[in-house]
Amino acid sequence: MTTRVWDYLREYGQERDDILDAVETVFGSGTLVMGDSVRGFEGEFARYHGVPHCVGVDNGTNAIKLGLQALGIGAGDEVITVSNTAAPTVVAIDALGAKPVFVDVRADDFLMDTDQVAAAITPRTRALLPVHLYGQCVEMAPLEELARKHDLVVLEDCAQAHGARHHGRLAGTMGNAAAFSFYPTKVLGAYGDGGATITADDEVAAALRRLRYYGMEDRYYVVTTPGHNSRLDEVQAEILRRKLRRLDAYIAGRREVARRYVEGLGDTDLVLPRTAEGNEHVHYVYVVRHPKRDEILEALKAYDIELNISYPWPVHTMTGFAHLGYRTGDFPVTEALAGEIFSLPMYPALSPDLQDKIISAVRNVVETL
Template identity: 75%
Template sequence: MTIRVWDYLREYREERQDILDAVETVFESGQLVLGKSVWNFEKEFADYHGVNHCVGVDNGTNAVKLALQAVGVGPGDEVITVSNTAAPTVLAIDGAGATPKFVDVREEDFLMDTGQVAAAITDRTKALLPVHLYGQCADMAPLRKLAEGHGLALVEDCAQAHGARHHGRRAGTMSDAAAFSFYPTKVLGAYGDGGAVLTRDEDVDGNLRRLRYYGMAETYYVVQTPGHNSRLDEVQAEILRRKLPRLDTYVEGRRAVARRYAEGLGDLTGEGGLTLPATAEGNEHVYYVYVVRHPRRDEVIERLKKYDISLNISYPWPVHTMTGFAHLGVPRGSLPVTERLAGEIFSLPMYPSLARDEQDRVIAALREVLTSV
């Protein structure tokens, strides 16, 4: 049987009654759009993070886009971010009418190289958008200092970091606005699309609520500013409400899988060998994905195919190299670490319900392949 890089079915079977009851609760409520389930989830997700406001939206991409718009980003502005990320991060910048400007990532943990940000700031820069990649946070202190010193907005992309901490603070609590995705693969995943934005700022919260609802505030018929139809679905909100109390348990399950990988593969690291994930100083990793690195990645993956194990590459094409962003004019070679990583990284199966015997199969197969390449 194939071992998938991600799978939800075992978790669903364990939580099935709660998930089905969530659906029934919404269907019996008499309100299918922006009802009690969305309102309750927003409050509970905000409380989990210790912030004032949470606004549920329809997906993670729009969470980033609306967060940027809510803090004042628009046409003509630049937003500094990274190219080693899922394309939706950058699509959201484009969707807000702004231009992405890239800095490279760090060799050791693949996170934004904050030392390059100051030189990237121009008179058009409006916001900094760090990505909390693979389950751990970018270094926020220098970014906050730069944002305050230059009058910039700071927005966190937390799509891959539910429950992560950075020097004791949760991802999503260190900025003007923080965007989350609840796509099914996420640490806290829905059974479909969903997203949310956290903020402590009352004005940003008001902007977000208008932006997700056509630009309307209190009545369906009056558009105050042009907005979107970007509401979190009631069913997904109720499912997320049921799953939220289990988020820390999901995180612990992922950490247990990560520890077993480290124990089973740690002796294969070193010059020319496998590189395991490194946790940056001050971070508490939640292992959204377990990304390893090998200089002969493509050969390793090709040889692993016969073992019936599904792998993934996050991400094989840096955003700045995609044809859809050719208009940005970012030349190959300008982000050397990002481009080098794209040819060496790959993800091992990672989810809390991954069985120990399945993980043993992954480790054994990888050990066999790595000793022969």
């Protein structure tokens, strides 16, 4: 049987009664769209982060897109972010007619190199979009300072960092707003698509609520710039309410899996994840690095272990973003990582016995290269 890089079935077996009760709660409520479950989850997720507003949407990409739009970002504006990210980060910027502007990442922790941001700012720059990658946060103090100096807004991409902390502050509480994905693989994952944007700004929150509902405040009447149909599903919201109560336990489970990887692979020549100073890592994915990555992946097929590469193609090299004008060679660290990184299986329900088999297989392959 193939060992998958992520698998929800063992967790579902443990939580099945609660998950099915969540579905029954919604189906028996009499309201299938924008009911008590969405409102309840929004309030609880906001309280978890200590902010007044959470607006649930249909996916993480729209959480970014609508977040930027509610912050006033539109056609022709420049948004500084990274190419070492999942494509949806950049898709969301591009969908507004805004221009993604990239900086490179740091070689030790793969996060945005904040030392490069100041040089990327132009008169058209309106926003900074740090990606809290793989489960830990970008160094935020320099970005906050640049935002104040140049009158920029900051939207945090927290799709991979639910519950992560940076110098004691939760991911999502350090910018003007923050976008989350609840795709099933996430630290807080639904049983389908889902997303949310949180903010402490009343006006931004009001704009988000209109934008996710066609531009309406009251039913049938569009009061502002036409928006979207981007509502969080009621069933997913109820499942997320239940799972939010277990979020800290999920994080503890991921940290234990990470600890066992360090114990089992720390003496090999794999480069294991580094936690940046001041960060509390939640290990959304466990990304390692090796110059013979492709040979390792090929050899591990014999062990029937499925691994992943996050991410094999830097966004600036994709043909779909050729219009941005970047070339191979523009971001050397990002491009080097794309040829060397891969992800080991990481999820809280990964059993020690199964993880031991993974560690043994990886050790055998790496030590014989």
